[in-house]
Amino acid sequence: MKRRDFVRNAAWAGTAGALAACGNQSSDAAAQRDCEAADPIEWKMVTTWPRDFPGLGTGAARLAENITAMSGGRLTVKVYAGNELVPPFEVFDAVSRGTAEMGHGASYYWKGKIPASQFFIGVPFGIGGHELNGWFYYGGGMELYRETYAPFGVLPFVIGNSSTQAGGWFNKEINSLDDLKGLKMRIPGMGGEVIQRAGGTPVNIPGAELFTALQNGTIDAAEWVGPLNDLAFGLFRAAKYYYYPGWQEPGSALEGLVNIDAWNALPADLQSIVEVACQAAVTDMYAEFDALNGQALRTLIDEHGVELKRFPDEVLDELKRLTNEYLEELAASDPASRKVWDSLKSFSEQTQFNTSIGQQAIFETR
Numbered sequence: 001m002k003r004r005d006f007v008r009n010a011a012w013a014g015t016a017g018a019l020a021a022c023g024n025q026s027s028d029a030a031a032q033r034d035c036e037a038a039d040p041i042e043w044k045m046v047t048t049w050p051r052d053f054p055g056l057g058t059g060a061a062r063l064a065e066n067i068t069a070m071s072g073g074r075l076t077v078k079v080y081a082g083n084e085l086v087p088p089f090e091v092f093d094a095v096s097r098g099t100a101e102m103g104h105g106a107s108y109y110w111k112g113k114i115p116a117s118q119f120f121i122g123v124p125f126g127i128g129g130h131e132l133n134g135w136f137y138y139g140g141g142m143e144l145y146r147e148t149y150a151p152f153g154v155l156p157f158v159i160g161n162s163s164t165q166a167g168g169w170f171n172k173e174i175n176s177l178d179d180l181k182g183l184k185m186r187i188p189g190m191g192g193e194v195i196q197r198a199g200g201t202p203v204n205i206p207g208a209e210l211f212t213a214l215q216n217g218t219i220d221a222a223e224w225v226g227p228l229n230d231l232a233f234g235l236f237r238a239a240k241y242y243y244y245p246g247w248q249e250p251g252s253a254l255e256g257l258v259n260i261d262a263w264n265a266l267p268a269d270l271q272s273i274v275e276v277a278c279q280a281a282v283t284d285m286y287a288e289f290d291a292l293n294g295q296a297l298r299t300l301i302d303e304h305g306v307e308l309k310r311f312p313d314e315v316l317d318e319l320k321r322l323t324n325e326y327l328e329e330l331a332a333s334d335p336a337s338r339k340v341w342d343s344l345k346s347f348s349e350q351t352q353f354n355t356s357i358g359q360q361a362i363f364e365t366r
């Protein structure tokens with residue numbers, strides 16, 4: 001069954017189930033009694049983000065609120081920010097072992113455990129967030145995502161997108177490839193692998209520790225998200241130059257995780273509510289970033305005097321070459337990565353051609 005049909009069938013089956021089991025119009029009195037008698041299910045959602053952090057923390061909070069509201073309180077989800085229940089980078093393990101029923105984070109944080117997980121946030125110099133959604137929902141991406149995580153007892157969902165990110169914060173200008181050599185930079189996932197190949201030292205630290213590390217010189221540079229989140233962390237106080245484009249994350253898909261036993265214990269209508277609430281969260285997070293990034297960028301430049309700079313073409317060309325080298329090596333060394341990359345790559349080639357004569361061409365006329 002194609003993903004398109006799966007989504008529709010799951011949504012309609014869930015809706016029908018909800019009406020039959022729990023709707024006000026139900027003619028099935030026994031099912032209605034069962035529904036009313038069932039104890040509310042309580043889930044914990046652990047996240048990799050600081051509490052109420054714009055876009056990411058707020059996205060987690062709204063997803064939890066929506067699931068709780070859409071289910072009429074039959075499934076309540078309580079959010080725990082990073083370190084409140086488990087440290088940010090232990091979210092996957094916590095969901096896998098059932099400490100929490102749900103998680104909210106980013107797939108590349110688990111690359112040490114599952115190398116292929118990195119593809120599900122998108123790849124450097126790759127397709128944008130909207131195109132990536134096409135791959136997930138109509139291009140076979142979601143099936144591969146779930147197949148990849150199944151051995152860990154975890155069911156993944158796309159629950160947002162941070163839109164095109166910024167290139168990051170630097171305390172020295174990047175004028176040539178030599179300027180990347182010896183650079184200690186906070187940059188997770190594939191971007192970090194590429195910086196390492198370019199002669200730098202990638203570091204992955206949770207967002208909440210980023211400002212201090214950049215300010216006290218533990219790291220020389222950092223990429224975090226984009227204007228909204230970077231402004232919120234005050235990164236402009238710790239570094240002088242703000243670089244673009246965000247080659248490392250052209251359109252990052254954020255990740256929801258559900259423990260498979262907790263999922264299987266849900267009735268079909270609650271499963272459908274979780275699935276559709278996750279889809280709605282993607283639109284919601286996109287809208288928040290699109291609405292607030294522009295405003296935040298003006299604040300960074302006009303109020304804080306941030307110097308905006310573009311990476312030189314020579315640097316971007318080499319980072320792109322190193323990205324392709326890394327992607328092929330990863331695929332050659334790991335069968336799961338091979339399978340996911342083959343799918344994403346062929347989808348990307350087809351989609352990018354259409355985007356080039358569509359969205360890209362019209363953007364260039366603005």
Ligand code: CA
Nearest residue numbers: 223224225249
């Ligand atoms: Ca980032």
